[in-house]
Amino acid sequence: MEEDYHYLPSFDSEHDMQRIDGVKTFFHEFYIESKKLWSLASPAISTSICQYSIAQITQLFAGHLGVLQLAAVSVENSVIAGLCYGALLGMGSALETLCGQAYGAKQVDMLGVYLQRSLIILNTTVLALVFFYLFATQILVLIGQPMDIAKWAGKFSLWMIPQLFAYAMNFPIQKFLQAQSKMMVMAIIAAVALVGHTLLIWLFMMKMDLGLVAGALVLNGSWWFMALAQFVYILCGTCGEAWSGFTSKAFENIWGFVRLSLASGVMICLEYWYFMALILSAGYVKDAKIVVDAVSICTSIVGWMFMLCIGFNAAISVRVSNELGAGHPRAAKFSVLVVSITSLLFGVIITIALFLARSRYPPLFTNNFEVQQVVSELTPLLGTTIMLNGLQPTLSGVAIGAGWQTYVAYINVVCYYVFGIPLGLILCFILNRGVKVIVIF
Template structure:
């Protein structure tokens, strides 16, 4: 990942040397601030590597374990609703799959992406000890995301004609359209959830979010079964419970954040939340574009399935695979959250060696987890499809797609971690350009070529799109390898000063 034996600059300042930052894409003459206090020493041997790997792993998993659990729980809300919908009917399963993946997935990507600006700002401010601005950042993000939710509301209202416009069948579009209107409250829950989550995440308050998510998941599972199957409310019951589950999580997090548990990070509502909004919007949009392009990539896979022969069966099979992929990727998203906190905190504190080594530990850990998950899935390929559907044709396709799903899990367990490094360092705009090129200029056309022109069907479409993910992962790896972490520490100091905090070197 990086040449860890390469010595980093140890003096506190190295004046007027040209540096390069992936964030700016240009050379500048800047002072580089590096603090030796609490930064790891240079690694010159295998013993040094294993010692520091153990130390950093404990720090990483202290954050990652509860973050993984929280991510899996929150993702499971929609996945469990989809699982019960498969027991209602094939159309119900397709409707929930399309609404979750396309309509809610679109909004989720926008909201999560825009909220992720706080990973950079709050994380680096916390590392630099500038706690007072963190609450202001969260309030600014609330203002922006609630405004964005208003703009996105028509997408939910007119989802049925929109789905028909992009080629979905009339029956699936109508069912998904009705469900989308019922799910509008979830959209506004997203707008409040992601800023408060990133605010707490930057302070390593992961355990509190895990407890909230666990309680909500237990309640969600029970009441989804009760309303959808036992009381036979069908999709209406699923929508009611899914909305309530998200609002339970949001209210609980806000109460926790505002109750005094965050100390100086929350000092009350402030008019500063409405200052410098445009600059905040630009950073939020860069974050949104970066993450949306990743999230929507596999949404496109399900949409393409709607154009294949026997669309209902193809969509159901792919939605099950993408559902499982989403569950496993939530583990890497947890590590993503942890590495984003580690990188942003360490850069904010001017510890570039520690930030760089954190990246190495996170990538290795995520790769090992991906290999284990893929192996489990392949071993159980004859059994797990029964959990999702009673349709034998769908189960057969899922079984045949399992080796491809396993490979995809391995790749997609590493890729979000590298994206988390980009968020922690503030490279959102650069990563967004990489995503556009790799996913939509390369992966999507290749998938369409293999799936339709070569007539390889679902397997060909998925293979082509995996090619885009492999290319994107390779480029992000190259970016991380060539990064000057001393420079990134200096850029973090400038960013903190720009957004309202005093210089950490003053």
């Protein structure tokens, strides 16, 4: 186990879930499994939405400063921070597989060792990722973004470097707590951070008129608050045998951990960078500022749905890894079925809500009437996209729990980058189908 980072549990059919032999039994088991999933998913969804909303609230207030400021913040969030966020979250997901299966196999003492290895790897990775923040303006210009947007986004990126190091602390700590089903403490910390962030950013950006610099400072502070609060919670002895202090074992066999971290990183990055590609593509359309703002608002809405699915992702990852670690494959399979049905239902509900509120929600993001009109026109396609894509992040959680990150990475390459983006670009720019094609793809 310690050599190749793969558990080979002896399946225990005696204690595994019994076979379902009728409709009544199915619904009974569905109800029981739903309770287990929601006990994990509810705080995980709350945590994901609160953390995502912290960045989106910053973007929302930037939209009230001006079109250029909104474009700058959205490009930094989606491209520069999005690139690094996806890489670090993905690499941190290796901890999800290992800690979850170790916890299910009753090898709790290994969780703290895995956490420390992940912290070492992610903080080392951050030193390389700082490059993208330091040269954000040049990178954005190189990939074709308008100069004024690139300059503003570049300045904002420099101010956001501390957030990058907070990511490297936050993600491994969250996966460590998540494997032990300690979701509620993460939800409480994230909710406190969101409330404090909203009040401070309103005070500094709107009332005191300190602009984007204040937004960056508050955003950095919010992420560091979450990372440090969670770490203090661990140090207080709340995790029992899972945390027995710092150890030199964290430096042993680190290359095997790096390989799994890289596989996890590639899988998640390919999903997150797809949204980054949408924002970049919008920058080449006529009236780029208006289009970038409109598409960034649409991707923000998709992002909130994605955060909801990330909650299911976390829950199913814990359920699958724990059940496989305990040698219960049938229970793991049934959990996948339950969470898939639940995710699809949520996608349908959110799609209907967007259709009904298509003219009401755009003003929440911007004062610009042209941007509002474009967003309203894109809403039907946006809803369709949400409904179709709602299941994918949840199934990624299954892959993480089972340790199948490499296979999913191959699937993501084909679906997103061989089929989705090229076809969308051809329809948008060669066949002149417009920005609506970018959103649907």
